[in-house]
Amino acid sequence: MSTDDPAGRASRMPPETTPPRTAPPLTMPPRTARLMDLTRAAFCDPYEIVDWPESVGDDAQCLPDRLISIVDTGAFDALDRAGRRRLSLFECANLFSVLLHGEKAYVAGLAARIHEPATASHAEYLHALIDEENKHMYLFSQFCTRYAGGVYPDHGFPFPADGPKEETDLVFYAQALLMEEMFDHLNRAVVGDPSIDSTVRRIHQIHIDDEARHISFGRAHLEDLVERLAQTAGAGRLLAIGAYLDRYMTVMLERLANPRVYQDAGLDDAYALRRQALASEGVRSLHAAATVRSRGFLTKLGLVGPEQAA
Amino acid sequence: MTDRSPETETEADAKTAIEGWLLAHTSHPIERIAHDQDIVTGRILDSLRFVDLILLIEELSGRPVDRAGLDMNGLGLDDFRTIDAIWNRFFKTP
DSSP states (O other), X not given: OOTTOTTOTGGXXXXXXXXXXXXXXXXXXXXXXXXXXXXXXXXXXXXXXXOOOSOSSSSSOSSOGGGSTTTTSHHHHTOOHHHHHHHHHHHHHHHHHHHHHHHHHHHHHHHHHTTSTTTGGGHHHHHHHHHXXXXXXXXXXXXXXXXXXXXXXXXXXXXXXXXXHHHHHHHHHHHHHHHHHHHHHHHHHHHTOTTSOHHHHHHHHHHHHHHHHHHHHHHHHHHHHHHHHHTTXXXXXXXXXXXXXXXXXXXXXXTTSOHHHHHHTTOSOHHHHHHHHHHSHHHHHHHHHHHHHHHHHHHHTTSSOHXXXX | OOOOOOOOHHHHHHHHHXXXXXXXXXXXXOXXXXXXXXTTTTTSSOHHHHHHHHHHHHHHHTSOOOHHHHHHTTOOGGGGSSXXXXXXXXXXXX
16 A cells, blocks of 8 residues: 555556546536525524424314315215314324325436436435425424324326437426415415414425425526427427426325325215216315426427316 | 137227327327337336226226235236236126
């Protein structure tokens, strides 16, 4: 071992035939650098940010009526005030569970991609984004565990990736963005209703604040990915991807109607009740309101045709 | 040729219900699905509709299918690959 190199690094250096790494240091794009600054300024301790009370929803609902999946059914009409409060607690826990499972998939996918060439210049911010998503998952799981008997299970199942990587990457980032935008609409509906339980509103507000930055990143990144794919894929391929994403939005929102929730709230015929809920005007109009912004963006990107966006 | 015992009414009803649900939710222009047909590779079932299939299995079988349970029992996509496989995994065993 050389006395100049006590750790013996020289002996582990690559052979001389390996070209030296001469790439310049990566510079974060200005928008991402700005998001990183904002993230630093908003940094918080997730273990202290919420004062968890003994119970929630004793005197207030945990969701506004219009966010409750069965609001337009006879089963909801038949509930008294206490029954509605109890149902709203489990519906809220299910909403947090759906978000948690969505963020779990996003974090796993991001961790796999973070230092790939396509995202390497954003990597510093993406590490912070993963940190924030993990904090949200912690808050959601705390709520579910403390007040609703646990996180509702994820029934998703990983199917093998299908298609070229540039397409699967685009779909991955698009799905994350669509989740963020749809649930931002729901978060804001909760925060904007002062009659809702204050702890619940606090959690939704934290999510809104962080996701505003994630949505800003997600939109810019998706624009880049679509622009790149459009150089090789035809308009028909982009519309096929858009049709899949449109279906994704519907399916994710339908997960807010969960038979387990109805069973926990003591309601009968839980599976039939879900079908009734999904066919109801209340759910359809909520889904339309939660997706209108994203549909407009997908249309602008050429992923949805104008007639599909209507 | 494999010997197969005749289907009971319950088995036939469950398989027909699953087939009907798949036909109603697939984008493929098909009118029948053979009960030994691969619905995963053929993309008759995709990942987006998988959760709804789980809910249908729960409703028809009267038993919850928790993701935790799936993992503990070592289930994989093959357990959902055909209507016959779904019956064997989720309905046949008491």
